Amino acid sequence: MSEFGKITPGMVKELRKIVGENGVIYEEREALDNYSRDESGGDYYAHMPDVVVKPENAEQISKILKFANQERIPITPRGAGSGLAGAAVPIYGGIVISMEKMNAILEIDKTNLVAVVEPGVVTNDLCRRVAEDGLYYAGYPMSVETSFVGGNVATNAGGSKVIKYGNTAHHVLGIEVVLPNGEIVQFGGKRRKDSSGYDITRLFVGSEGTLGIFTKIFLNLIPLPGKTVDLLVPFKDIYTAISNVGPLITESRMLPSAVEFIDDTSVVLGSKYNNITLPFQEKAGSYLIIQYEGPDKEELESVYAKAGKALIDGGAMDVFIADNRTNSEKIWRMRRNWLEGIKAFEPHTPTGDVVLPTSEIPKIMDYISKISREYKVQIPVAGHAADGNLHPAPMKPKEMELNEWKVLSEEILSKIAMEAAKLGGAVSGEHGIGFLKKDLLKETKTKQYEIMKELKAFFDPNGIMNPGKLF
Ligand SMILES: Cc1cc2nc3c(=O)[nH]c(=O)nc-3n(C[C@H](O)[C@H](O)[C@H](O)COP(=O)(O)OP(=O)(O)OC[C@H]3O[C@@H](n4cnc5c(N)ncnc54)[C@H](O)[C@@H]3O)c2cc1C
Incomplete structure (x- = not known):
């Protein structure tokens, strides 16, 4: 990609004219560093931008892009930088366009x-x-x-x-x-x-x-739904938990707004981080967290009564109902803080994002356990059970060097993603491809990849928009 133009002090002067003095960060290492990474897991994925601009409207962005297109300067748009696939990392330097001031x-x-x-x-x-x-x-x-x-x-x-x-x-x-x-x-x-x-x-x-x-x-x-109710449901193992998802939806006669699952390793780490103990924590191999949203309490009561019966019939160890804010918050804190909880114990924890038919979750969980044993790496998993989207999170063994871990963790996540694709899934369900999964995309979606490349060439013939991502 040596064909890209280089940012010069003269260009920065032009950018300052477009977005104003306060809208440009240049030659300030610490400030630029904030825009060099996302949440994808390791400092080794960071790359410094040459300059960051913070436009306030579409017209300013238009001027920046016209200029960058002419000079062939790489552009990386940036939101909050919470991405998990490196998509907002400016891997070819150039200009990061941060959207932080366009927040109306x-x-x-x-x-x-x-x-x-x-x-x-x-x-x-x-x-x-x-x-x-x-x-x-x-x-x-x-x-x-x-x-x-x-x-x-x-x-x-x-x-x-x-x-x-x-x-x-x-x-x-x-x-x-x-x-x-x-x-x-x-x-x-x-x-x-x-x-x-x-x-x-x-x-x-x-x-x-x-x-x-x-x-x-x-x-x-x-x-806005009038009322929400959450159920926490322990199961002896992941197989029993997943086999309940279909019947639960059918029997309760209402689509749940969430059916999440967390495995036993995640529960152990999450309970320490959040200072919460879940019921049956010693015995449960997996939990489902189920949410229903509906117009009022009466309707939801009848829905969760049906759901509760279906779950007990399906082998749930018990069904805990939270219909007030405090109890709901306790349940959801564990799931929402899942990644933070793991990173508190091991910050170098990248996150996979495979998706596959819900019925295949037990198979991929078996595969993840096999990989975990083979590589001697702990891999907690949480995910969205109802849509088959799982997040395996391999944790760096304490004694391992970062460079070795970078290679090993990428290998582990690639293997899991390829296995998911074989089971009728895809290599990303929601986090996107970024630069970390682009080889997997190419390998698993050959024709789609070709078409995407042609569309990219049509919209962006000079290849300035977020280069190195997806392709
Ligand atoms: C704790 C945690 C939990 C998460 N949970 C979820 C989850 O449940 N579901 C989920 O899907 N993701 C989840 N994510 C991942 C992440 O939050 C999402 O991918 C989110 O959509 C990224 O938004 P962002 O504003 O941070 O974008 P960034 O990370 O800044 O950028 C992501 C991509 O968007 C592009 N982009 C940003 N703004 C624009 C724009 N205006 N125009 C064109 N392109 C633009 C960037 O170039 C980049 O390619 C989680 C992340 C963390 C850290």
């Missing part, structure tokens, strides 16, 4: 049930704001308190509520994008239906900053 909720349209936001809005800020109007934004990654809506759209983020509400793609009605040549265009908008031609909005969702930069996002809103 532009409109809550209560007639059309649409929110129009800038990409730098923290997802939970949007959830809280629309709740004030009795509305609900159902895109809900576990990183909801830190990640940006733009980052969620660019990675097609999932989370715990996909079984009921779908992943981020399901909530995006339209986007305004700045293309690499600086053109500002809008695809979709406030309309709910559109069968006129190819769905270009969807093409941009999950594009990981490789096709253009979102500057405005139109999101679907639904009514």
Whole structure:
């Protein structure tokens, strides 16, 4: 990629003219370092940008891209940097465009049930704001308190509520994008239906900053559920837990908004980190955390009564119901803080993100146990049981050198991802490909990869947009 242009002090002067003195970071090592990494697991994945710019509107981004396209300067768009695949790491240096100043909720349209936001809005800020109007934004990654809506759209983020509400793609009605040549265009908008031609909005969702930069996002809103109830269900092993997912959904006559699972290793680490002891902790091999959202208490009571019966019939050790905030928070803290809990014991813990049919979860869990024994590496696993999305998290053995661990952990996660693909799955369910999984993408999706490359060349012929990601 030596064909890329180099940032010069003269170019930085131009960038300062576009976004102002306070919108540029240059030659400040410590400040630049904050933009050199995401949450993908190791310092060894970091790469310094030459310059960071913080635009405030689409017009400024348009000017930056026109200039970068002309000079062939690599551009890395950046949301909150919470990604787990290295997608926001500027591996070729160049310009990082941070969306942090574009954080306005532009409109809550209560007639059309649409929110129009800038990409730098923290997802939970949007959830809280629309709740004030009795509305609900159902895109809900576990990183909801830190990640940006733009980052969620660019990675097609999932989370715990996909079984009921779908992943981020399901909530995006339209986007305004700045293309690499600086053109500002809008695809979709406030309309709910559109069968006129190819769905270009969807093409941009999950594009990981490789096709253009979102500057405005139109999101679907639904009514805020009146009541939520959570169930914590211990099982003797993962097989029994997973065999319950289908019957639970059928028998309860309502789609749960979440069916999460955590394995025994995760529970041991998580309970220490969160200072919580779960019931049956000594005996349970796996837990399901189930959530129902509905209009009122009465309806939910009848749903969780049916669900509870189905779970006990299916071999659950017990069913614990949390229908108040304090108890729900205890249950969810364990799951939401799962990764932080593990990283508190071993910071060099990368996270896999395989997805496969739910029925195949026991097979991949057996495979993960085999790999764990073979490599003598602890691999706690948590995931979204109802949509078959698992996060194996190999933990660096204490005595191992970082360089050795980088190679070994990549090998472990690749093997697990390839096995998932063999079982009818894919190498990423929600975190995206970034640069860490691009070989796996190429190997598992040959024709799709070819088509994607052609689309990339069409939108970004000079290859300036987030180079080295996906391809
Ligand atoms: C503790 C923890 C829990 C997590 N849980 C989940 C989960 O449940 N589900 C899930 O899906 N993910 C999860 N993640 C991963 C991560 O939070 C998501 O991938 C999130 O969507 C990334 O958003 P971000 O704003 O941090 O984006 P970044 O990491 O900054 O960037 C991600 C990608 O988006 C691109 N991008 C950002 N903004 C724009 C824009 N405006 N235009 C074009 N491209 C852009 C970047 O170039 C990059 O390719 C978790 C991460 C952590 C640390």
